[in-house]
Amino acid sequence: MQQVMNDVEIRGAYKKFGTNVVLGGVDLDVKQGELLTLLGPSGCGKTTTLNLIAGFIDADQGELYIKGKRMNGVPPYKRDLGMVFQGYSLFPHMTVYENLEFGLKLHKVDKTESGSRIKNALEIVKMTGLEQRYPRELSGGQRQRVAIARALVVQPKLLLLDEPLSNLDAKLRQELRMEIKRLQKEVGVTTIFVTHDQEEALSMSDRIVIMDRGKVEQVGTPTEIYANPRSEFVFNFIGKSNSMHGSIVHIDANNITVQRENGEQMLVEAGNVMGADRLCSIGDQVKLYIRPEKVAIGPVSDADYDLHTVRITQMNYLGSSWEIFTSFQGDSLQVQCSDIDPAWTIGSEVKIGWKPSDVMLIKQ
Structure with a gap:
């Protein structure tokens, strides 16, 4: 070569x-x-x-x-x-x-x-x-x-x-x-x-x-x-992102479990740690990031998805896609999707989900 x-x-x-x-x-x-x-x-x-x-x-x-x-x-x-x-x-x-x-x-x-x-x-x-x-x-x-x-x-x-x-x-x-x-x-x-x-x-x-x-x-x-x-x-800096805070409560070979302040838990794939210090321990304070387009919204049946319930706070039509803002237990979480359910309105409760492989983690 x-x-x-x-x-x-x-x-x-x-x-x-x-x-x-x-x-x-x-x-x-x-x-x-x-x-x-x-x-x-x-x-x-x-x-x-x-x-x-x-x-x-x-x-x-x-x-x-x-x-x-x-x-x-x-x-x-x-x-x-x-x-x-x-x-x-x-x-x-x-x-x-x-x-x-x-x-x-x-x-x-x-x-x-x-x-x-x-x-x-x-x-x-x-x-x-x-x-x-x-x-x-x-x-x-x-x-x-x-x-x-x-x-x-x-x-x-x-x-x-x-x-x-x-x-x-x-x-x-x-x-x-x-x-x-x-x-x-x-x-x-x-x-x-x-x-x-x-x-x-x-x-x-x-x-x-x-x-x-x-x-x-x-x-x-x-x-x-x-x-x-x-x-x-x-x-x-590159693209749009959602961020949430929490602390590590469990680590295994596949995933890191992070508990947010409200008690809700989220999974992060073990290899998705950013920054110079990538060695994580139970009790570490961390920040989680996920892209809006990686968040599925509506009926989510995939067994690999980490599922949660949110409330819609804003819906913006962008032509080729929709930009939906939701309240996720006190955090604002943005979703980008191609279609919406006509029944969705401001205040509607909907299911969202993502794969642990799509969440990034950085120690605080």
């Missing part, structure tokens, strides 16, 4: 702005040909990491390698990168063609080769025929396509995208995220994508890097990140 090379390697990157530590020892590998997304809340260090790779800033400590070459202190124009910014950054006085041609002139590409590359880049982003338009004559989505084409036309080793879709409306964002994913696979360029949008990251990425307060919390495929979060922060 052929080993996949790393196009980017960051080792022990520290960065401070004044007294604020924005990167606190980041280690990261970016595989050849993948689309890797840096995801996290504002101030987590994702854009700083991207700027470090681009060469706009230098780390106070640590090493950066691109294609196996040490890049500490190497200026951006010598790193052979393509960059797409949130605000497009197109030259307003230049046509689409001239915007793409600008970078090729800097790279001293001859006119024949330049014309061929521009034609190909515009075909990839589906902008053929608009070469002579100015940015002001284009829609927001078209301007962003031109910005991507301009980054690709120089045939960079790496493509860096810093929140490129955040200025667009929801429908256009969805269309363009699929376009970026398609063209990234078509061109094969290693791509690093920065976003704070979970849906964007989950739908586009080969792997996701979850960051918080200058640290890497978890790296994995979208499925791994969503289904097997390693920390409470990752579980809460």
